[in-house]
Amino acid sequence: MLDDFEIGPHAISLLxxxxxxxxxxxxxxxxxxSAGLRTFPLVAVASCGFIQGAEHLMQDEPEALARLFEGIITGVGFIGGGAxxxxxxxxxxxxxxxxLWVTGAIGVSVGVGSYDVAVMLSLFAFLTLQILSPFSRKLSPDTQKQEVED
Incomplete structure (x- = not known):
């Protein structure tokens, strides 16, 4: 069991x-x-960790991997529902x-070694939040209502 103890590759993926x-x-x-700097990295690390922690158990069982994906998707969706x-x-x-859901997908993508997908998900999510937030504020009925009241 200790012969299979390879912390380096897992540490790199989790990082x-x-x-x-x-x-x-x-x-x-x-x-x-409501969720921020601590929550998002933890969701990604946990999603990645679930995949990597069970990878040796699922090598010849794609159905098991699919069930693990389903569980992660559901769990992250539950966390997101709380937000x-x-x-x-x-x-x-x-x-x-x-x-949060995208962050779970980032962790899963890294966990299965699809780093390119993980980078693109991260980039799209960050840019969407950065670029579209000002537009969203301008279009929000609450913002317009506050501007009229002020």
Whole structure:
């Protein structure tokens, strides 16, 4: 058992998952959202860790890998659901929930060695949050209502 103890490759993958999720968490923290700098890297690391921790058990069983993916998707979706709040006539937290879901996908992608997919997911999520947030604020009925009241 100890002959198979190879911490290096796993540490590198976990670090990559952490680093790819960090900008997304930084954005959510900067925007003062319910989940932020600590949550997003942990979701990515956990998703990656579930894949890598079980990879030796699933080498010849693609169905087992599919079930693991399903479990991670469901679990991360549950966490994201906790970020969604209904306030008066508005729903808040959907971008944070979707960001958590993407972060889980980043971790899974790194866990299976699809680093290119993980990088693209991280890039698209971060750019979407950075670039589209100002437009979203301008289009939000709450923002328009506040501007009229101010």
């Amino acid at each position: 990559i998952a952490y680093l790819l999720a960090f900008p997304i968490g930084w954005n959510r923290e900067k925007e003062e959202r 969604i709040l209904q306030q008066k006539n508005a729903v808040r937290g959907t971008a944070t929930a979707a960001s």
